Amino acid sequence: DIQMTQSPSSLSASVGDRVIITCRASQSIDTFLNWYQQKPGKAPKLLIYGESSLQSGVPSRFSGSGSGTDFTLTISSLQPEDFATYYCQQSYSTPITFGQGTRLENK
Amino acid sequence: QVQLQESGPGLVRPSETLSLTCTVSGDSITGYYWTWIRQPAGKGLEWIGRIFSSGSTKYNPSLRSRVSMSVDSSKSQFYLNVDSVTAADTAVYFCARNRRDVVSDVVHYYYDMDVWGQGTTVTVSS
Numbered sequence: 542d543i544q545m546t547q548s549p550s551s552l553s554a555s556v557g558d559r560v561i562i563t564c565r566a567s568q569s570i571d572t573f574l575n576w577y578q579q580k581p582g583k584a585p586k587l588l589i590y591g592e593s594s595l596q597s598g599v600p601s602r603f604s605g606s607g608s609g610t611d612f613t614l615t616i617s618s619l620q621p622e623d624f625a626t627y628y629c630q631q632s633y634s635t636p637i638t639f640g641q642g643t644r645l646e647n648k
Numbered sequence: 649q650v651q652l653q654e655s656g657p658g659l660v661r662p663s664e665t666l667s668l669t670c671t672v673s674g675d676s677i678t679g680y681y682w683t684w685i686r687q688p689a690g691k692g693l694e695w696i697g698r699i700f701s702s703g704s705t706k707y708n709p710s711l712r713s714r715v716s717m718s719v720d721s722s723k724s725q726f727y728l729n730v731d732s733v734t735a736a737d738t739a740v741y742f743c744a745r746n747r748r749d750v751v752s753d754v755v756h757y758y759y760d761m762d763v764w765g766q767g768t769t770v771t772v773s774s
Contacts, residue, residue, distance in 0.1 A: 575760040577693075584742055584764035585693065596762065628693060632759030636708040637695040 543567050543631050547640035553648040560616040562643045564629035569609045573633035576605055576614045579642075580625045588627075589614065619645075650675035652743050652765035660737075660772050666730040670743030670765060677701050677724045681746035683761055684717065684728045686739040694739075698746060698759075699726055733772045740767040 544567035554560050564574065572592035577585035587596045589605040592612060602617040616623055624647050629640040656668035670682065684696040697707035699717040707715050711730070719726040730737055744761035 573759075584744075584767055585761075586764070587747070587760060587762050590747065590758065590760045590762075630693075630760065635695075635706055635759070636710070637759050639693040639695070641692050 542636055543570060543634060543638050545629055545631055545638050545640040547627075547629055547643050549643060550641065551644040551646065553646050554619055555648045556619055556621055558619045560619055560623075560645065562614045562627055562629075562645075564607075564612045564614070564640050566610045566612075566631055566633075570631045570633035572608050573631055574605070574607065574612045575630045575632055576603075577628045577630065578623075578625045579628065585628060590632075621647075650745065650763050652745065652763060654741060654743050654765045654768040656741075656768060656770070658769055658771060660733055660770060661774055662734055662772055663732055666728070666733050666737060666770055666772070668728045668741055668743075668768065668770070670726050670728075672724045672726075672745075677719065677721050677726070679755070680748060681757055681759075682719070682726045683744045683746055685742045685744060685761075686737075687742070687767075688739045696728065696730075696741075735772050738770065738772045740769050742767045 546565045548563050574592045576589040579585040588599050593605045604615045626642045626644045628642050651673045653671045660666045678701045681698050681700050683698040686694050699705045705717050714731045716729045743765045745763040747758045747760050747762040
């Protein structure tokens with residue numbers, strides 16, 4: 542199985558901050574990397590697929606980059622509704638695997 | 649817009665079978681892959697497996713011996729069974745639709761999930 546490791550596991554930031562979350566795969570996954578946002582008690586929401594493509598309806602302050610084994614999710618200017626847990630997911634091979642999550646908290 | 653709704657017992661006895669239904673509304677179930685994912689309380693996401701509307705399946709090897717999925721297109725529903733459950737199967741279970749797109753009349757299927765149900769909590773306990 543491909544292991545996905547996110548860092549940091551938790552992050553404190555303020556509204557307006559630029560936030561970067563990283564995700565590392567245990568082997569190359571090309572650009573088959575997706576990002577989800579999950580709020581407490583809710584289902585995950587697809588933010589970015591294929592490493593950098595923004596899902597319809599997702600604000601442009603979210604962006605993704607990377608390839609191979611190292612990827613980043615960037616929130617350019619943090620908004621109040623962005624405090625949540627973020628997961629990366631590899632869709633390169635089955636079993637599909639997720640990172641352990643990054644909890645983004647209000648400083 | 650398409651909506652997914654999980655349903656099933658919230659409590660299952662150890663060693664019994666967990667059975668869940670996902671009902672699709674607002675769009676056809678045909679021509680898509682459908683996925684089950686679970687999340688133990690306070691923990692991360694685990695992919696259980698996926699099924700195509702034709703019935704072909706792929707399961708997580710960690711669960712393969714205990715998991716089965718099926719689909720009933722006439723009811724716009726797909727299903728999950730997990731046999732011989734233990735407390736480790738206690739989780740929120742989500743159903744989701746796999747993203748697809750059509751380019752030059754060719755359908756491309758992906759393993760990311762663009763539509764999710766709200767999730768249903770299943771507790772395994774005697």
